[in-house]
Amino acid sequence: MPAPRDAHELALRARELVGRTLGEIAAALGTSLDDDPRRTKGKQGELLERALGATPDDLAWSVPGDEGRRHDFPSLRVELKSIPLDARGRPKESTYVCRLSLRETETLVWETSWVREKLANVLWVAFDATPEDWWDRRIVHAFLWAPTADQEATLRADFDEVVGLFARGRAEAVTAHLGTALQVRPKARDGSVRTTFIGPEGETLATIPRGFYLRPSFTATLLPAR
Amino acid sequence: MPAPRDAHELALRARELVGRTLGEIAAALGTSLDDDPRRTKGKQGELLERALGATPDDLAWSVPGDEGRRHDFPSLRVELKSIPLDARGRPKESTYVCRLSLRETETLVWETSWVREKLANVLWVAFDATPEDWWDRRIVHAFLWAPTADQEATLRADFDEVVGLFARGRAEAVTAHLGTALQVRPKARDGSVRTTFIGPEGETLATIPRGFYLRPSFTATLLPAR
DNA sequence: CAGGATCCAATTGTGGATCCGG
DNA sequence: CCGGATCCACAATTGGATCCTG
Numbered sequence: 436m437p438a439p440r441d442a443h444e445l446a447l448r449a450r451e452l453v454g455r456t457l458g459e460i461a462a463a464l465g466t467s468l469d470d471d472p473r474r475t476k477g478k479q480g481e482l483l484e485r486a487l488g489a490t491p492d493d494l495a496w497s498v499p500g501d502e503g504r505r506h507d508f509p510s511l512r513v514e515l516k517s518i519p520l521d522a523r524g525r526p527k528e529s530t531y532v533c534r535l536s537l538r539e540t541e542t543l544v545w546e547t548s549w550v551r552e553k554l555a556n557v558l559w560v561a562f563d564a565t566p567e568d569w570w571d572r573r574i575v576h577a578f579l580w581a582p583t584a585d586q587e588a589t590l591r592a593d594f595d596e597v598v599g600l601f602a603r604g605r606a607e608a609v610t611a612h613l614g615t616a617l618q619v620r621p622k623a624r625d626g627s628v629r630t631t632f633i634g635p636e637g638e639t640l641a642t643i644p645r646g647f648y649l650r651p652s653f654t655a656t657l658l659p660a661r
Numbered sequence: 662m663p664a665p666r667d668a669h670e671l672a673l674r675a676r677e678l679v680g681r682t683l684g685e686i687a688a689a690l691g692t693s694l695d696d697d698p699r700r701t702k703g704k705q706g707e708l709l710e711r712a713l714g715a716t717p718d719d720l721a722w723s724v725p726g727d728e729g730r731r732h733d734f735p736s737l738r739v740e741l742k743s744i745p746l747d748a749r750g751r752p753k754e755s756t757y758v759c760r761l762s763l764r765e766t767e768t769l770v771w772e773t774s775w776v777r778e779k780l781a782n783v784l785w786v787a788f789d790a791t792p793e794d795w796w797d798r799r800i801v802h803a804f805l806w807a808p809t810a811d812q813e814a815t816l817r818a819d820f821d822e823v824v825g826l827f828a829r830g831r832a833e834a835v836t837a838h839l840g841t842a843l844q845v846r847p848k849a850r851d852g853s854v855r856t857t858f859i860g861p862e863g864e865t866l867a868t869i870p871r872g873f874y875l876r877p878s879f880t881a882t883l884l885p886a887r
Numbered sequence: 888c889a890g891g892a893t894c895c896a897a898t899t900g901t902g903g904a905t906c907c908g909g
Numbered sequence: 910c911c912g913g914a915t916c917c918a919c920a921a922t923t924g925g926a927t928c929c930t931g
Contacts, residue, residue, distance in 0.1 A: 478907080478908085478913075478914090479913085479914085480912090480913050480914065481908085481912090481913060481914095484913085517913090517914085519914090519915085527915090528914075528915060528916090529901085529902095529914095530914085531912080531913075531914055533912085534911075534912085610902075610903090611901075611902045611903070612901095612902075618902085620901095620902065620903065620904090621902085621903055621904065621905090622911090622912095623904085623905085623910095624904085624905055624906065624907090624910095625904085625905080628910095644910090644911095646912095650901090651900090651901085652900095704891075704892090704929080704930085705891085705892085706890090706891050706892065707890090707891060707892095707930085710891085743891090743892085745892090745893080753893090754892075754893060754894090755892095755923085755924095756892085757890080757891075757892055759889095759890085760889070760890085836924075836925090837923075837924045837925070838923095838924075844924085846924065846925065846926090847924090847925055847926065847927090848889090848890095849888095849926085849927085850926085850927055850928065850929090854888095870888090870889095872889095872890095876923090877922090877923090
């Protein structure tokens with residue numbers, strides 16, 4: 436599937452997926468996923484990326500740090516996010532946005548942050564996660580979104596609160612309780628992993644890797660009204 | 662304690678209770694409550710009624726049905742409601758308003774309903790329910806309230822939804838899930854008690870006794886901001 | 888019974904931990 | 910390691926049941 440040429444073509448292509456199951460979409464691509472639900476954690480999102488012509492993450496290994504960052508659709512500056520919905524049509528889970536980098540100070544200012552850039556333009560693809568088997572899960576919404584002024588103010592306030600705590604060396608005070616829309620949670624396959632950052636006094640501090648996530652209560656407000 | 666002469670005097674008297682414990686208030690009245698928490702379910706509210714000079718419910722037995730209805734402060738048309746607060750200062754429980762009467766049709770129209778009349782003017786007295794012993798519980802707020810136009814519209818919509826279901830004979834569809842502010846829940850010391858009402862076809866139907874309650878999420882919005 | 892409400896088992900929500908592929 | 914996310918034990922919420930007094 437070639438990359439879409441513009442946002443309009445991308446939105447059209449995404450809307451064609453509405454009503455189809457992930458199994459139908461996989462068959463059309465000539466691929467298949469494992470049938471063990473424990474082995475499909477990130478596979479459904481990756482399937483949608485391929486179905487829509489997103490850029491494969493082939494630089495993930497090549498450059499440690501932040502340099503490898505890119506959008507799913509780089510020329511459109513659009514990010515693709517899939518959302519699983521429960522029986523009532525509401526998001527079942529929070530949505531991962533990106534890593535919380537503690538190495539580069541420019542990423543700790545909202546205007547130049549990677550989280551702001553990631554959320555500036557998002558193609559949301561929501562599917563019904565009620566069926567146990569991934570191939571029976573059906574796309575129910577697909578739409579482009581850019582934050583309104585109010586939404587961006589909320590996101591920025593949440594971001595500033597967390598970053599302010601890190602800047603004052605209070606990493607231990609940053610929990611998933613903070614933030615009305617955007618929260619920070621651990622992001623590592625093993626809670627014992629550590630990353631380092633430079634504290635307010637220039638000292639080196641260690642903390643567990645973390646990521647930014649959108650709360651389900653926030654993403655619920657983005658979905659079309661029932 | 663004589664009844665207050667006007668709303669101003671009532672509010673003044675209520676504000677004097679703020680900061681005092683229920684034990685101090687009981688001592689000033691020369692009374693005491695049982696020390697078994699299971700035997701104080703309604704006693705704390707009754708203690709506050711006496712402390713503020715509310716009308717005793719001495720007609721409760723005399724007239725079955727709706728005729729005995731009155732406010733706690735009849736001349737002021739003011740109702741007294743106590744609210745237990747948790748450690749964060751938020752309501753721990755829903756607030757009982759009144760019985761849902763199914764016998765008199767005029768009470769099933771919002772404008773002439775007893776629930777509207779009960780909520781038209783309320784003296785809220787909120788106390789910290791953190792201490793185990795009732796006598797250590799301290800009054801933290803005491804204020805008069807009348808619904809704003811928005812609040813009354815919300816209450817009315819909730820009321821109309823429930824009453825509409827009864828009017829169509831769908832009593833079994835009325836659960837505590839309904840209503841954003843005002844909800845209906847069972848109100849009897851035994852779930853096997855039944856009351857009767859006249860259905861849409863003139864038939865006699867039986868259902869369990871129920872009452873109107875305000876959700877904690879609604880009463881929380883009435884409290885002074887922390 | 889009606890009015891004063893609280894109790895508590897069951898459901899819902901969610902913060903922190905974890906899984907897979909490249 | 911990083912991006913794709915989901916899992917799940919425990920905390921928070923709450924709907925229905927219940928308690929006491931006059």
